[in-house]
Amino acid sequence: MSKPVLVLGGGPAGLSAAHALAGIGRKVLLVDKEDRLGGAPIHSGYAKLVPSGEWAKDAIGAMVDRVTGREPIEVRTSTTVKAFEGAPGAFTVTLADDSRHEVDSAILCTGFTHFDSVNKPEWGFGTFPDVVTTTQVEQMISSGQGVRCPSDGRRPKRVAILLCVGSRDRQIGREWCSKVCCTVSCNLAMEIREELPDCHVYIYYMDIRTYGLHEDAYYWRSQEEFKVKYIKARIAEVTSDGHKLIVKGEDTLVKRPITIPFDLVVHAIGMDPNVDNLLLASIFDVKLEKHGHIERASVYSAMGATSRPGIFVAGAATGPETIDDSIAQGQAAAMAALAQVQGAPVAAE
Amino acid sequence: MPIHEKSLIRPENLHSQENLTIDGVDVSGHWSTFIEPRVVTDYNENLEDEIAALPGGEYIHRCWQCGSCTNACPVNAINPDFNPRFWIYLVRLGMEDELLRDKDIIWQCVSCNKCTYVCPRDVAPEGVMKATAHWLELKGHRPKSPSILFDEVFSEQVFATGKIEEGRIIRDFFKRTGQPLMQDWLVEMVKRLLSGLPLKLMMTMGLATLFRPRTRGWGPARAAIEEYVHEKEAEQRRALGLDGSAGDIE
Structure with a gap:
């Protein structure tokens, strides 16, 4: 043989x-x-x-x-x-x-290797316990524990998902789109809304790349059925007032600054080689x-x-x-x- | 105004009649609010190229409007109308009239470079701000800013002597910006200098102010620098469609 x-x-x-x-x-x-x-x-x-x-x-x-x-x-x-x-x-x-x-x-x-978010220090991962990655949220869901704030275990009332963390970023030498994070984030946003109907979920994006058949099943559905809010903006930094995480951004489509306090900030981390x-x-x-x-x-x-x-x-x-x-x-x-x-x-x- | 979208509409495009009745229905005041449609007919399709031709503006074409620059901007935090992301958008689309509405705040960039640090596309927005401010001056929309005047005083002196002498720079700068020489902080600084500096150093400084020494053999360097500067200035004026006569080599 x-x-x-x-x-x-x-x-x-x-x-x-x-x-x-x-x-x-x-x-x-x-x-x-x-x-x-x-x-x-x-x-x-x-x-x-x-x-x-x-x-x-x-x-x-x-x-x-x-x-x-x-x-x-x-x-x-x-x-x-x-x-x-x-x-x-x-x-x-x-x-x-x-x-x-x-x-x-x-x-x-x-x-691949998941992007390590400490390489984007301005977005608070490693500084604030309630800044987590999409992988951690996946684990919260798959373990049956549910989506909670790591700092004190409370149910978040407001969650921000930041897209393109470790993707499409010349500053840190990641000149590629990681392909899956948009769809994964839409999916997680719907999971969070399903588990915690009182929780508002915001997705900060540069472009939404739910390509192919994911467009209606994930992007549209998350907006239309699950009322996930999409903000076209890349935030500058995540800070904290000691209790909540403060995310300052500009809604670039209407040219208005928005500062929103969040309980949980999720980095949609990309795929490194x-x-x-x-x-x-x-x-x-x-x-x-x-x-x-x-x-x-x-x-x-x-x-x-x-x-x-x-x-x-x-x-x-x-x-x-x-x-x-x-x-x-x-x-x-x-x-x-x-x-x-x-x-x-x-x-x- | 409870409807925030209204704040996004320019007041001159919002119309309402104080007293108006149509077919017997009273629609006085805000009930008759009418928004005039905004029609943009004047585009300057060269605007992006013009900004890109000025130092700092080279990478404006890379922008994909994520807004990192505006969100990182400390000036924006004080004045929400200071919006680099929006101006890059206007420049790229060639909306010159729209850009000119903000001509009096664009130059306020403090060059902290936070935007350049966060930009995922290496647009170098701080450079774009500099180029845009420069553009406004070259096109005659703005008088020269204090920082440009300072640069001019500074470089003129370097070109002339190959050296800089701070006292003279300050004097010339104040003169050109119409400021009095006797300013409290300056008087105080000089007083303290006089009391604290070693005599030898003070004499050197005093002599330098009086006699304006030049770097030895500076002539050829000066000629080369001046030629280069004229060449660049002419290039920029040409790119902006301005008269490129001064020092023009074509």
């Missing part, structure tokens, strides 16, 4: 690639640095996913279940790749425990694109190819990506890896 395919990273893209390969009887070596599979949706404790509305632990959990304990898939958690050498069809991968494995190709599904990307790029000898994500060799002809033949990439490792697109890319990369083993020409180089 042929050698396995190395799938690095057990998030949506990796789980999808492993499942696709196993489905046609190929062996898979699935490696994850965390102690369990699932990737960001599981480890960051996401609540209900866009666009299905299913809980992350159910939807992604099911993806984990279908690759766990399944014959052709060998799962290695809590480990990393130390070295990777060889040529397509005959690579050798060395894991952190010095075990060596022969594989004939690799799919990098190494995902995985902090390990430089290391991964040197271990696997693949190129990174200018923002620091893993570079795709081709947009049209070879799905998921990297700059090195035999190594493929899928999901948010290539740049900000949604869960469903990551899953699609995982399957596409699996297909590309298979085609390459069958001797199909590889477009890379």
